Amino acid sequence: MPSGPLARLGVPLPVVVAPMAGGPSTPELVAAVGEAGALGFLAAGYRSAVQLEAQIARTRALTDRPFGVNVFVPGSSSVDVAALDRYALRLAPVAQRLGVPLGDGRWDDDGYAGKLELLVAARVPMVAFTFGCPSAQDVERLHGAGSLVAVTVTSPAEAVQAQRVGADALVAQGAEAGGHQGCFDDDPHTPLGGAARPLATLLAELAPTAPPPVIAAGGLMTGADIAGALAAGAVAGQLGTAFLCCPEAGTSETHRRALADPRFTATAFTRAFTGRTARGLVNDFLREHTADAPAAYPWVHHLTRPLRAAAAERGDADTVHLWTGQGWRDIRPLPAAELVATLAVELAAAR
Ligand SMILES: Cc1cc2nc3c(=O)[nH]c(=O)nc-3n(C[C@H](O)[C@H](O)[C@H](O)COP(=O)(O)O)c2cc1C
Incomplete structure (x- = not known):
């Protein structure tokens, strides 16, 4: 008890x-x-x-x-606007590849x-x-x-x-x-x-x-x-x-499959998907964007949302957040x- x-x-x-x-x-x-x-x-x-x-x-x-x-x-955030613009610019090719617009980065x-x-x-x-x-x-x-x-x-x-x-x-x-x-x-x-x-x-x-x-x-x-x-x-x-x-x-099915996929071998912290520190399976998006992602939650969350939704829908486990513990x-x-x-x-x- x-x-x-x-x-x-x-x-x-x-x-x-x-x-x-x-x-x-x-x-x-x-x-x-x-x-x-x-x-x-x-x-x-x-x-x-x-x-x-x-x-x-x-x-x-x-x-x-x-x-x-x-x-x-x-929370409150005091973020360098130029860093937000740079991050949006960096993600533009990902949005283009997926054929969706970047989301509306914003605070709420x-x-x-x-x-x-x-x-x-x-x-x-x-x-x-x-x-x-x-x-x-x-x-x-x-x-x-x-x-x-x-x-x-x-x-x-x-x-x-x-x-x-x-x-x-x-x-x-x-x-x-x-x-x-x-x-x-x-x-x-x-x-x-x-x-x-x-x-x-x-x-x-x-x-x-x-x-x-x-x-x-x-x-x-x-x-x-x-x-x-x-x-x-x-x-x-x-x-x-x-x-x-x-x-x-x-x-999601994409997340479930990734959790069982031996191709994913580690978890790590990243702000790349949402602008707030989170642990997920290490995939291409996490590897490529973690170093540049600003601490800007929920601005980055809204910015990447359409990308993550499109990726999850097509089973693209390398572009979606795959939150998981160690x-x-x-x-x-x-x-x-x-x-x-x-x-x-x-x-x-x-x-
Ligand atoms: C997919 C996922 C979503 C989560 N969402 C929330 C949430 O909405 N609120 C919250 O307090 N914690 C959230 N957490 C963290 C959990 O509350 C908890 O701290 C964590 O799952 C414990 O570690 P474990 O995943 O190794 O069991 C989430 C965790 C995962 C894996």
Whole structure:
């Protein structure tokens, strides 16, 4: 039986299935893992409040089990406009090859205020934030609606901020993690990924400060991995990559095929696709554009969006982002409930 926020929600296993924006997280995945005893998350990132509302309703139609919703916190950016122009110019031949225009590079806040309104009204069991820290007032509003609040952190300094605003749990995200790093500020002056800590280091750094309960994320693929995180002080493990190839996940066919393709041999950090540090399989686009990509999220995300959509549609795995954590070789493409049950057996054996 888990302790901390999962116990408060009545979730029997110390297993969280990570929010994965851009397709993989679906109501079907969230419901299947919830029914199997884990805590699933919908991903609000890149979705409108209306689309999110429909996903919450669909999840509630599929299950009575608790679930969470994850939201991107908007950041600020002071970017060299010339660098943005140079990057757009650099990508023009890729757009030409694919026969689509480059996207409209722009700044926006992903509809943050509207999504918060919706979440307060929807009274979901848990709301998690990434890319920044919510305000104490927003945490209070969510508490008032009966929701527990989690904040993704990648350093002890971020943990202190999350604690100050009243977070009920921290998601400690290590450098091994797939997808975007949830750091509050993606500092362009630090070497790419240079501030990211291996999960074990982060858990050890957080332990003495007695922060809110910690959910560990990054490179956890088996029940034994989760047992290791619990032994290091976490109350649960959060797994993303491990669930990417479950049939209930909305992962694209191009992404699924690449994850099983021996041609891809490594993962790396890049800002080339979105302007924010993220880990994905090393493909041609990542190799060719990482060095020149500015730290300009979501400007670059919007700029490359049509390219990535066109590439995914034609199965061009060398031009699309292939987010994955370092443990991708251990993915088991099982039905989600079966994977949760397998993790539970492995965890019990390892403890
Ligand atoms: C495809 C993909 C999409 C992701 N999208 C989100 C997201 O929308 N919000 C978020 O907080 N984390 C997101 N993450 C990161 C996960 O929350 C988690 O930190 C990560 O999956 C843990 O590492 P692992 O992939 O090695 O299990 C994403 C990860 C992946 C692989």
